[in-house]
Amino acid sequence: MGGENAAAKDDGPIPVVAIGASAGGLEPLERFFSEAPPESGWCFIVFQHLSPDYRSMMDELLGRRSRMTIRHIDDEAEIAPNTIFLNRPGRSVVLRDDKFHVTDFGQDDTLPRQPIDKLFASLADRDPNRTAAIVLSGSGTDGSHGARTFHLSGGMVMVQSLEEAAFSSMPRATVDAGAADRVLFVSDMLPELQRLFSGELSSERPDTEEEEVAIARILKLLERTNHVDFSAYRQVSIGRRVIRRQQLLGLKSISDYARLLAASPQAMEELFQDLLIGVTAFYRDTEAITALRRKVLDPMARGENQETPIRIWVPACATGEEAYTIAMEMSEALEEAGSNRRFRVIATDIHRQSLDIASAGTYSEEAVARVPDQLRNRYFLRQRDLFVVNPLLRQKLIFSAHDVLSDPPFMHLDLISCRNLFIYLNEEAQARIISLFLFGLRKEGYLFLGQSESLGKFSSEFQEVDARMRLFQKSTSNSLPERTIVTEARRRMTPHFGPRTPPQRPARAPAQITEVAELRSRDTLIRSYDALLKRYAPPSILVSMTGAVLSWFGAASRFIDTMNNMAEWRVEDIVHPDLHFTINVGMEKLRQGNLEPYMRQVDVEMGDGVTESVVVKLEALDEVLRTRIMMISFLGTGAAEGDAPHADTILPGDTAVPITAVPATTEDITQMSNRIQQLERDLRLTEETLQHATERLEASGEELQASNEELQASNEELQASNEELQSSNEELHAVNEELVSVSAEHERKIELLSVLNHNTDMVLRLLGVGVIFVDGNGRIRRFSELIGTEFLMQTHDADRPLSVVGPRFDFVDLPKLVDGVLTSSEPADARGDWNGRDLSIEVHPITTETEVLAEGGAVIVIHGLAETGNGAEAENGPD
Numbered sequence: 077m078g079g080e081n082a083a084a085k086d087d088g089p090i091p092v093v094a095i096g097a098s099a100g101g102l103e104p105l106e107r108f109f110s111e112a113p114p115e116s117g118w119c120f121i122v123f124q125h126l127s128p129d130y131r132s133m134m135d136e137l138l139g140r141r142s143r144m145t146i147r148h149i150d151d152e153a154e155i156a157p158n159t160i161f162l163n164r165p166g167r168s169v170v171l172r173d174d175k176f177h178v179t180d181f182g183q184d185d186t187l188p189r190q191p192i193d194k195l196f197a198s199l200a201d202r203d204p205n206r207t208a209a210i211v212l213s214g215s216g217t218d219g220s221h222g223a224r225t226f227h228l229s230g231g232m233v234m235v236q237s238l239e240e241a242a243f244s245s246m247p248r249a250t251v252d253a254g255a256a257d258r259v260l261f262v263s264d265m266l267p268e269l270q271r272l273f274s275g276e277l278s279s280e281r282p283d284t285e286e287e288e289v290a291i292a293r294i295l296k297l298l299e300r301t302n303h304v305d306f307s308a309y310r311q312v313s314i315g316r317r318v319i320r321r322q323q324l325l326g327l328k329s330i331s332d333y334a335r336l337l338a339a340s341p342q343a344m345e346e347l348f349q350d351l352l353i354g355v356t357a358f359y360r361d362t363e364a365i366t367a368l369r370r371k372v373l374d375p376m377a378r379g380e381n382q383e384t385p386i387r388i389w390v391p392a393c394a395t396g397e398e399a400y401t402i403a404m405e406m407s408e409a410l411e412e413a414g415s416n417r418r419f420r421v422i423a424t425d426i427h428r429q430s431l432d433i434a435s436a437g438t439y440s441e442e443a444v445a446r447v448p449d450q451l452r453n454r455y456f457l458r459q460r461d462l463f464v465v466n467p468l469l470r471q472k473l474i475f476s477a478h479d480v481l482s483d484p485p486f487m488h489l490d491l492i493s494c495r496n497l498f499i500y501l502n503e504e505a506q507a508r509i510i511s512l513f514l515f516g517l518r519k520e521g522y523l524f525l526g527q528s529e530s531l532g533k534f535s536s537e538f539q540e541v542d543a544r545m546r547l548f549q550k551s552t553s554n555s556l557p558e559r560t561i562v563t564e565a566r567r568r569m570t571p572h573f574g575p576r577t578p579p580q581r582p583a584r585a586p587a588q589i590t591e592v593a594e595l596r597s598r599d600t601l602i603r604s605y606d607a608l609l610k611r612y613a614p615p616s617i618l619v620s621m622t623g624a625v626l627s628w629f630g631a632a633s634r635f636i637d638t639m640n641n642m643a644e645w646r647v648e649d650i651v652h653p654d655l656h657f658t659i660n661v662g663m664e665k666l667r668q669g670n671l672e673p674y675m676r677q678v679d680v681e682m683g684d685g686v687t688e689s690v691v692v693k694l695e696a697l698d699e700v701l702r703t704r705i706m707m708i709s710f711l712g713t714g715a716a717e718g719d720a721p722h723a724d725t726i727l728p729g730d731t732a733v734p735i736t737a738v739p740a741t742t743e744d745i746t747q748m749s750n751r752i753q754q755l756e757r758d759l760r761l762t763e764e765t766l767q768h769a770t771e772r773l774e775a776s777g778e779e780l781q782a783s784n785e786e787l788q789a790s791n792e793e794l795q796a797s798n799e800e801l802q803s804s805n806e807e808l809h810a811v812n813e814e815l816v817s818v819s820a821e822h823e824r825k826i827e828l829l830s831v832l833n834h835n836t837d838m839v840l841r842l843l844g845v846g847v848i849f850v851d852g853n854g855r856i857r858r859f860s861e862l863i864g865t866e867f868l869m870q871t872h873d874a875d876r877p878l879s880v881v882g883p884r885f886d887f888v889d890l891p892k893l894v895d896g897v898l899t900s901s902e903p904a905d906a907r908g909d910w911n912g913r914d915l916s917i918e919v920h921p922i923t924t925e926t927e928v929l930a931e932g933g934a935v936i937v938i939h940g941l942a943e944t945g946n947g948a949e950a951e952n953g954p955d
Contacts, residue, residue: 089174089206090157091273094121094199096192098214100242102137104262105212109142109160111266117157118273120144123192125218126165134162151178163191168363170198170527177527177544179363194361194527196222200499201528204230204312208269212236212262214246221357224255229499230313232272234258234265290330291318294347297337302348304426308481308505314351321347349429356394358401358439359446364527367545368493369405372522376490377406377413386419387489389516391480392497396434396473397443399423400465402493403472404447404455422486424478435475437465480509485516492517495546496526503532510534514550523548617708618697619659621666623647632710635680654680655692657748659708662694664751666706671696675711677739837861844942849922852932854878854894866941883938885910888917890936897921897934915940 097105101124112120126132135146138160145159149169153176155161161176163169168191170177196209196219209226211219213236223233235256238244250256258268295306295314306314322333337344359365376386386406390399403421410417425431444452444463456463480497492513498506506529513523514537523538525531525546531538538548615631625645628636635652647659655678662674673695680688691711696704837860840847846863850856855877863869867883879891887908897904897919906917916939922932 089203090155091116091118091206091208091269092121092155092171092199092202093118093208093210093269094123094171094195095210095212096123096196096214096219096246097212098125098216098218098243098246100213102134103213103242104236104240105134106137106141107262108212108265109138109144111263112142112144113266114143115158118269119155119157120160121149121155121163121169121171121195122160123163123169123195125191125214126163132162132165138162149176149178151176167191168194170194172198172201172528174202179544190218190221192219193222197225197496197526198222198528199226199231200229200496202231204232205275206273208232208234208272210234210236210265211247211250211256213241213243215243216245217249219246220249220253220255221360223250224253225496225499227255227257228313230310230316232257232268234260234268237261290334291315293334294318294330294337297334297344298348298351301341301344304348304479305481306351308502308508309500310502313500317351318347349427356397357446358397358444359448360398360401361527362446364495364524364545365401365405367542367547368402368524369409371541371547372491372524373402373406373409374413377409377415377417379417382415382417386417386491387486388419388421388491388493389486389489390421390423390493391425391478392494393423393425393430393434393475394427395430396423396437396475397439398493398495399434399473399475400437400455400469401447402491403469404451407455407469407472408451419472421473423473423475424480425475426477426479428477431475431477437470439463439465480512481505485512487516488518489516489521490518491522491524493524495524496529498529499526507532507534514552517550519550521550523550615710617651619647619663619706619708621663621704621706623663625650626705632708634682635710652680654678655708658692659694660751661748662706662708664748666694666696666704841942844940846938846941848878848882848936848938850878850894850934850936852898854891854898856882857933862941863938885915885917890917893917894919894934894936898932913940 095105095108105122109120112118122134122138124132124134135148139146142160145156147153147156147159147161149161149163149167153161155171155174155176164178166181167178168181192211199207199209207226209219209223209231211223211233227233233250233255235247235250235258237259238247238251240261241247247256247259251259258265260268299305318333319330322330327333327336337347388402388406390402393399399421403419406419406421410419423434425434438459439456439462441461441463444456447456452463455466455469457466458464480494481501494509494513498509501509510523510531511534514534517523522541523531525548527544527546529546531548537550537552539551541547541549609629613629615629617628617632617636618626620626623646625636625647635655636650637652648656651659658676658678661676665672665674673693675691675693678690678692680690682688693709693711694706695709697707840860841862844862845860846866847860848856848863849858856874858874859869863883864871869881873881877891878894882890884890885906885908887910888906893904893906898921901921903918903920905919908915918937918939920935920937922934
């Protein structure tokens with residue numbers, strides 16, 4: 077293989093090839109390593125299913141095929157080039173930061189154990205251009221889930237050809253999971269690895285500027301139609317999956333695929349689903365779930381604050397298996413602690429089809445196979461071949477569409493479980509999400525990550541609870557997300573698939589550019605607008621037509637009090653009470669379409685016996701928009717008694733001349749009285765409507781209650797019927813088993829009877845005796861083989877009259893002789909010559925002592941039929 081040393085000379089991480097194999101995997105491994113270049117610079121990890129009671133000879137067998145160093149995997153060992161690492165029995169292995177982390181299988185681990193899955197999944201954090209996974213012959217499905225996780229992160233997965241594999245279950249499961257990039261014969265895998273590690277494949281990224289532009293256009297289409305910004309995802313993975321989708325549709329170029337997506341919403345939806353379908357499972361990593369239960373959930377359940385509900389968030393929940401797993405473990409922890417504390421699991425994702433599956437809570441038998449039996453019986457209801465989540469558990473979970481990259485985080489959280497999401501995102505997006513997690517977690521809240529994920533620059537904000545299982549606890553009181561990260565969350569990032577430019581080493585931006593960018597930021601502009609309004613706008617309050625206070629400026633803050641009400645900003649809640657009447661009159665005029673400015677003088681009690689006379693001016697800011705906004709300006713008269721006008725109440729450039737206005741008039745009072753009467757009338761009407769609606773709801777509730785009782789009764793009847801059917805089914809099974817036993821006995825007896833008949837015919841032939849049985853009507857029942865041979869009688873002659881098909885003799889009328897015996901029930905005989913043979917015929921009546929022979933009949937015995945046939949034997953017989 078040309079250029080076999082090229083990879084070893086490349087800068088960058090050591091190329092890693094992880095190989096999973098089981099039954100039938102020895103032969104392809106030997107063929108693979110007999111051709112693998114010993115100085116390639118690659119590191120090989122071979123993981124097999126090994127019995128703990130059997131000493132593996134794999135190191136010796138591969139040592140005959142390869143000159144590479146062969147080592148067994150030890151904990152904390154680092155990968156090495158030109159080396160084959162072999163697993164030990166009874167242990168699982170993950171690769172993190174190019175070091176092996178080894179754990180023993182636990183007795184409580186769910187069976188079957190899937191160690192190849194864990195190894196493959198841990199590769200997702202490595203450079204996809206320097207990592208590959210191979211699935212060889214084996215039984216079961218181990219490796220398929222881990223291969224899919226690695227595949228979704230942009231890694232290359234190769235599978236042995238199903239025709240070549242001695243046991244095709246493992247390769248087939250990987251193909252069915254949609255994780256196989258290549259299905260190859262073993263002899264074709266090494267050239268493909270060489271192409272990957274040499275950069276020739278470049279992770280299937282586009283080769284031309286036109287293709288790059290087409291992929292960028294596709295990402296724009298996805299963002300516009302589905303409101304998801306894929307620029308935060310690892311572009312290698314996104315590019316590969318777009319190209320793979322194009323190839324599956326048989327299109328020649330990415331540009332053709334982009335045109336198809338623009339014209340076909342269905343094709344766009346298929347690509348979107350292909351990009352976002354996640355990988356999850358019940359008790360996916362049993363050891364990690366056990367650590368979560370012991371170190372997080374159990375302490376929560378025993379916590380002192382039993383009144384506050386526990387809040388858990390599971391972002392990127394996919395089809396919900398992990399969310400239900402955590403809910404089950406939380407329920408078990410609370411029950412074990414004897415606590416009645418409530419909890420809620422909020423599970424979110426941006427893929428609505430996955431959320432529909434999660435909300436339904438219905439899973440296949442294969443999906444719940446990892447759930448321990450006692451938990452499956454407690455938290456699932458079986459319906460035929462499906463398992464449905466118990467409604468009591470289902471009520472503990474809320475499934476919601478939410479984009480963790482752009483939507484605000486949930487607040488007051490005790491635990492966030494975000495496992496195996498970061499492996500699909502770039503570093504900037506990871507930092508943004510962790511910052512939002514910090515914002516949402518309570519002090520001393522917990523964060524649960526995947527085994528190949530890290531906190532990055534936020535490590536100082538957390539303390540390690542279990543470093544190996546990636547369990548962390550918030551250690552600071554910081555509750556504000558980093559401003560630059562939040563700002564960047566709203567800013568669209570440029571995809572990596574733009575037109576190519578000559579590679580340049582990035583230079584540090586000048587201080588001036590950074591300063592201008594800061595001045596142009598949204599937050600800075602808003603602060604600048606606030607400063608302008610305070611300096612040049614009159615003291616004002618902005619109020620909507622419905623009475624909501626939108627904002628206020630300058631000295632108007634003296635008439636606003638939000639200390640006791642931070643949530644509801646309405647006139648009656650935060651504006652000084654002495655201004656309510658005037659503002660309400662102004663709003664009423666605005667509602668009636670009167671857009672003329674309204675000005676009144678109002679005395680405002682400012683406390684400590686000080687009263688200030690203020691001229692309040694109300695005017696509509698917009699005359700066209702349906703949702704109107706009113707500005708309340710304070711033009712003050714300087715009327716704190718004996719004082720000069722307040723400086724803040726005079727517009728810049730105006731002279732300090734008091735502005736006069738009339739106080740509230742009779743017209744204002746009349747208008748407000750009419751408004752109050754109208755509101756009271758509307759209130760009475762609303763009360764009557766509500767009363768009517770309440771009565772209807774009560775009636776409907778009673779009907780629903782009755783219907784529910786009927787349904788419950790019907791359900792109980794159906795349950796009883798189901799139990800009866802199950803009982804009948806069991807009885808039918810028992811009867812069927814008995815019938816099978818009886819049938820087997822009958823078959824055995826038939827075999828014995830066949831043997832007996834054959835033996836009887838053989839004895840009669842040797843004796844030269846033929847036998848015919850007839851019934852009470854003279855019809856032939858059966859005859860011996862010798863009779864059929866001598867008198868040319870066939871099988872179908874049975875049940876025919878003896879007078880029609882029976883033997884004919886000159887010396888006796890056989891049918892007449894038989895009739896006499898049947899009539900008299902006395903035996904009879906005859907003797908004579910037939911074809912040179914001396915025959916003796918005996919006819920005996922058949923007694924009717926048993927029910928089987930109750931119909932009677934006779935037996936005809938003919939002696940001497942073997943004289944001619946046995947003549948040679950007589951001549952050669954003994955003297």
